[in-house]
Amino acid sequence: MRSALLAILLGVAACAPSNGDAFSSATAQTPTPVQSGEGWGAHGIGDTDFPLDGNGGYDISRYHLKIGYDPATKHLTGLASIEAAATQPLRRFNLDLSGLQVSEVSVAGRPATFARSGDELSVTPAEPLAKGGSFTVTVAYAGTPQPVKDSSNLGTYGFIPTADGAFVTCEPNGAKTWFPANDHPADKARFDFELTVPQGLTALANGELTKKPVTSGGRTTFSWSERHPMVTYLATMTLGKFELREGRTTKGVPNLAAADPKYRATLNGLYTTSGEVTDYWTTVFGPYPFSSTGGVVDDFPAGYALENQTKPMYGGFQPDEAIIAHELAHQWFGNSLSIKRWKDLWLNEGFATYAEWLWSEHKGRASAQTLFDNYYARQPSDAVWAYPPGRAQPRDLFNESVYTRGAMTLHALRKHIGDATFFTLLKTWANDHKYGHVTTPEFIALAEKLSGKELDQFFDAWLFDKGKPAL
Structure with a gap:
């Protein structure tokens, strides 16, 4: 996951592990008493080490995220339509969402009641959901996203505002800082993104563009889709001013490299090395599991990289071959698996x-x-x-x-x-x-x-x- 912090200490670039000197308060959760009842989805997906992450009672198959963001005001508006199936009879279920204000929730097209408690959004449908039944929950929300500011083990992660946009890297549980989610890797889903930003900025997300960007009224909308299952911590909507290079690897995999203008000198190297590494790993690990490869260098001093699916993020440094090799190997080990x-x-x-x-x-x-x-x-x-x-x-x-x-x-x-x-x-x-x-x-x-x-x-x-x- 995290990259460059340990490059100086160890002379290698991995996803910067900790040295164990500091312990992360955010990664050690103490369960708090919660209400429960027949037909209520659990307030956690069942990971005993992280009892408040994720939720029980349903399985998500697809997120449709329609999000607008203004870097000048740091204001985000979102409409999330989430397709899921109930794994038990449900009178009530939870989603993970941190800080943002919810204005409306519907389930199966009908208004639902909802309540907030910490990072939990509890939803009560108008009618109970039957086990095995499919449903769509839609959440309208807005506010100023707040990233998780953790100890030296993890740094800052989630939706991180930058001078010209946002740097979005969510491992281990930062997806909830910008959209309602079942925020645990045990529940994978496909993602569609419709991201609207001020004209002149680029919004990047997982997968591939499904149509050309559309500009109207001084704002541009970018539509992306990741059609392969993905865990929530790998989702991104990194945005800002970027220079792009697009093409294909030697073996034909679509390749997109992006760099903040401050790091334009890294663009060609990122593009070339990402393509070379992706193709080589296919000879070692088997066919590339996704539909595109590449990477993004942004002007945010994260000091780490994250293997966001199809688009690894490099925060405020020029990635060398070792880091790129590490993050692209994750596309097999961590992302596909x-x-x-x-x-x-x-x-x-x-x-x-x-x-x-x-x-x-x-x-x-x-x-x-x-x-x-x-x-x-x-x-x-x-x-x-x-x-x-x-x-x-x-x-x-x-x-x-x-x-x-x-x-x-x-x-x-x-x-x-x-x-x-x-x-x-x-x-x-x-x-x-x-x-x-x-x-x-x-x-x-x-x-x-x-x-x-x-x-x-x-x-x-x-x-x-x-x-x-x-x-």
């Missing part, structure tokens, strides 16, 4: 970090073995050995171990089962779970199946036990 619970985060970050090592090896630089050896040389007392990456901790979710020791796990596995089996494993893993959800036990089971080896002790040592694993 999504985790059901945050405790399995190493399946995203360990894989993307190991992809950096594979890219280095591919380019004839340091081999994955050399990079592994460098990290393994750390003393047994080093903090990385005290944090088992297979169980990401809610108070230090993005710990360095999740990235580095996660990557080391994959390299140790490669050595243990051999290159042929290992790279077959990567492709099989990506293909078998395409557009779905994954868990660590599923990965272990597949590794055992393909290798013909019992790997419990191996994974216990590398993923679940404290201490430096023996080679």
Whole structure:
């Protein structure tokens, strides 16, 4: 997820993990007493580490987001139409929404009553919803979005106003800062965006433009659609002044690079490297899972990157090849294959970090073995050995171990089962779970199946036990 912060400290560009010195109050949630009753959707999707994230009782299939934003006033107006299916009989259900004022809610075209409590929007339809029934909930809302300002572990995320627009990166739970959502990766959906901004600005979102931008009355509307399932934290509506370069990769994948004028010198390199990396990963991980690739460099000093689906975001720096390789590897691992619970985060970050090592090896630089050896040389007392990456901790979710020791796990596995089996494993893993959800036990089971080896002790040592694993 987060990128450049650790580049100076470690000399590499990953999604900047924390060093564990600071704990994030925003990532450790304490459940508060909530009302419950028969036919009420749960006030959380069931992630015990993040009990208030997401909601129960329904599954969303598509978001239609019609949003206007004025950078001068920092005012947002939104109309969200959300298509869903009830997974239980529902007299009432919740959506996640932070701060913005709701003026009207309807369900199945009929006015619904609603109430707010913290980041919860509770909706009571005019008629109860039957289990298995499809419905559309429409929410009209407006206000000034407020990003999540977290500790040094995560920085600032969500809808972040900038001088000329907004920088929108939402991992882990910042989608609710700009639209009502089931804000947890366990509920994936397709997205349509209709984004209206002052004329002269560009609004970027996931997927591809569905029609040419339309300008009227000094405002321009951009229509984007991501037709592949996506978790909410990957959604973006980054906007501002951008220079664009569009084309296709050598293998024919549509490629869009965008850069703030301050970073125009990065545009061609971002475009070229994104195309080269995307095409190379298809030979390692299998077919590219989405319909376009690329990236965006914005003039916001985030100090990190985020793998927003089809359009990774780079906040206030020129991304090097390692960062681009990391964020584009996430299109397979984290985006197409999504985790059901945050405790399995190493399946995203360990894989993307190991992809950096594979890219280095591919380019004839340091081999994955050399990079592994460098990290393994750390003393047994080093903090990385005290944090088992297979169980990401809610108070230090993005710990360095999740990235580095996660990557080391994959390299140790490669050595243990051999290159042929290992790279077959990567492709099989990506293909078998395409557009779905994954868990660590599923990965272990597949590794055992393909290798013909019992790997419990191996994974216990590398993923679940404290201490430096023996080679």
